[in-house]
Amino acid sequence: MFALVANRLCRIPSPSVAVRLDARPFSDFTQQISFDIKKCELHGLVDGPPDSAVLTRDQGLRLFRQMQTIRFMQQKVQQLYTQKLVRGSCHHYTGQEACAVGIEAAIDKTDHLITSYRVNGYSFTRGVSVREILTEMTGRRGGVAKGRGGPMHMYAPYFYGGNAIVGAQVSLGAGIALACQYQSSDQISVAVYGDGAANQGQLFEVFNMAALWKLPCVFVCENNRYGKGTSVERASACTDFYKRGDFIPGIRADGMDVLCVREATKFAKDHCRSGKGPIILELQTYRFCGHFVNETSSYRSQAEVEQQQQNDPISRLRGQMLRTNMASAEDFQNIDNEILEEVEEAAEFAVSDPEPSLDDLCNCVYHNSPSLQVRGIHPWAKLQSVDKR
Amino acid sequence: MAAATRFFVRGASPRLSLSSVCAGTQGSVGANLLKLSPSCVSRIKTHRRHAAHFTYQPDPVPTQYGPTQKMNLFQSVTSALDNTLASDPTAVIFGEDVAFGGVFRCTVGLRDKYGKDRVFNTPLCEQGIVGFGIGVAVAGATAIAEIQFADYIFPAFDQIVNEAAKYRYRSGNLFDCGNLTIRAPWGCVGHGSLYHSQSPEAFFAHCPGLKVVIPRGPVQAKGLLLSCISDKNPCIFFEPKILYRAAVEQVPVDAYTIPLSQAEVLQEGSDVTLLAWGTQSVVKTGRLLISHEAPVTGGFAAEISSTVQEECFLNLEAPISRVCGYDTPFPHIFEPFYIPDKWKCLEAIKKMINY
Helix, strand or coil, rough: CCCEEEEEEEEECCCCCCCCCCCHHHHHCCCCCCCCCCCCCEEEECCCCCCCEEEEEEHHHHHHHHHHHHHHHHHHHHHHCCCCCCCCCCCCCCCCCCHHHHHHHHCCCCCHHHHHCHHHHHHHHHHCCCCHHHHCCCCCCCCCCCCCCCCCCCCCECCCCCCCCCCCCHHHHHHHHHHEEEECCCCCEEEEEEHHHHHHHHHHHHHHHHHHHCCCCEEEEEEEEEECCCCHHHHHHCCCCHHCCCCEEEEECCCCCCHHHHHHHHHHHHHCCCCCEEEEEECCCCCCCCCCCCCCCCCCCCCHHHHHCCCCCHHHHHHHHHCCCCCCHHHHHHHHHHHHHHHHHHHHHHHHHCCHHHCCCCCCCCCCCCCCECCEEEECCCCEEEECC | EEEEEECCCCCCHHHHHHHHHHHHHHHHHHHHHHCCCCCHHHCCCCCCCCCCCCCCCCCCCCCCCCEEEEEHHHHHHHHHHHHHHHHHCCCCEEECCCHHHHHCCCCCCCCHHCCCCEEEEECCCHHHHHHHHHHHHCCCCEEEECCCCCCCCCCHHHHHHHHCCCCHHHHHCCCCCCEEEEEEEEECCCCHHHHCCCCHHHHHHHCCCCEECCCCCHHHHHHHHHHHCCCCCCCEEECCHHHHHHEEEEEECCCCCCCCCCCCCCCCCCCCEECCCCCCCHHHHCCCEEEECCCCCCCHHHHHHHHHHHHHHHHHHCCCCCEEEECCCCCCEEEHHHCCHHHHHHHHHHHHCCC
């Protein structure tokens, strides 16, 4: 089923992976293995991503840590939401972790990414700390958007959020790609959208422009099979979302396997960087949670959800590494414990941090220097608006 | 000009505050009001917000429309749609997720009762939904399109403003899409943040050819919605989402209509007019206060204010007061301070009385 490529290749685990080793000596673990991955379906392409992926122990533990952090963070958010400490529209990423983590593993920190409202996973992979994510959810001043955005609007360098209007972010993503091309920066833009957004008109406008001008844009369709409460079969005349770009080549990959996502994204990135223009990457994934937190999901059966949970990307990676002796159960347990501690500490901060001050109510509406006055309530009430970070 | 706009008066007890203000002199009334409500001292709450900023006061039970049943706002909408589908064989309802009942439960049970060719889901494409709806209406069927949140209506803005509103005018009355009604949940809800709280009525009120209707409760909602559906002009019916469950009244089970383009006097008084439509009330009281959640600049209150001062300039005792949202996007954490609640209205009334 898998081939052992090499043993004891790397000397020491990299310092960025903070894993407490158990009593077993380092040399006992397999350091690198090539795993088979599901062959990607292709549209408009002769060659596609490889059907195997090389994974080192370090990389594996890092990928696991990232996915598990997102998972535990979502669970904490659910608790906070039930306690009404998090308000607003909160859309979980549970089950889809492999998509965000796999994409991040393939692109550079300086590549650009934009996504929809299901933003928690990408916020973390793009560099926002757990603490800042949770604090933004509770709407406090320590949040990544200073408490003004809430659960759907999070941002970071090279990460453009966090967009509520479905499909709107794809046009922005193509614009970012144009900027990369114009500035000859060799960076690419990754514009993530869902199966629901795949039917928005502006996507097709943008596909045309991106292909016409050969923009370095990877359009990623996270197909989790439901646009809120409507299944893809009942919303789309063609559910092969990787083909919907017509004249734009497309790949369909298994979004529940982080290695498959990583290889497919690498291929897509190379395609863009070589000047061939845009490409569509459809990731077949599934959300174990409702469309929003505590949704009852009456549009799908519990049996279906349970069946899909057999395909949990985190369990899959853990199982692969355990079976091939790349890591031990204690390794994973240690990582879990560290993440739990991190999430708990972040949550404590998130609920105790003060809310933004009222002075901030009208700030950052316009770019303005000197500050301008904002009208509101009644003619006698004017507030100051200052453009500041 | 937009017609049939009834703005819901947000207040803890509109009858209490109105009669108190209108009855006596300002000073003692103000003091009485403060003593009556100990919680009126504004207090910055930094933790959980559970309650709405008002308590809904139900209308008295209507007796002229037949037997009634206890319904909340979304149930009264369902009842109106049920009556329509039963009486009009051409009526169809469509939108995102309406088949299983809709995200606000407004279409629960209708698909099972009337069939999947009359109540069906559309893909996620607002421009497509409205364009499609215009086509259905022009061809003679009664089209009831749902936009899932008023915040999402903007991709369809071109279709509504450029196509639906102008069809009759530009075809010399040969064609029209009067059979089209667009429904959308509207307004703040306590935790909606930027994209689940907007009040875009002013954008559409600016467009000749459309009717914009916003009910204040279940009885009004059902009657007004049925009027919109039967009205021979394209109508946009905004449903205050904060009232979907909070507003409960005895609503007539059978179909009835409440006329569009007419104001309704909720409470008689002599000192201040709050949100009245038309000039008669302002001639009587000399003072007008208009309030809405949408940002103040370019909001619909501006239109009313301008029209009223044109018609009753010499009757005004004080400048017309507008108590509205700030000129910012609808905020996330700052919502309680953003919305024009009863305390801000009271403050404005006091200033007008003292002018």
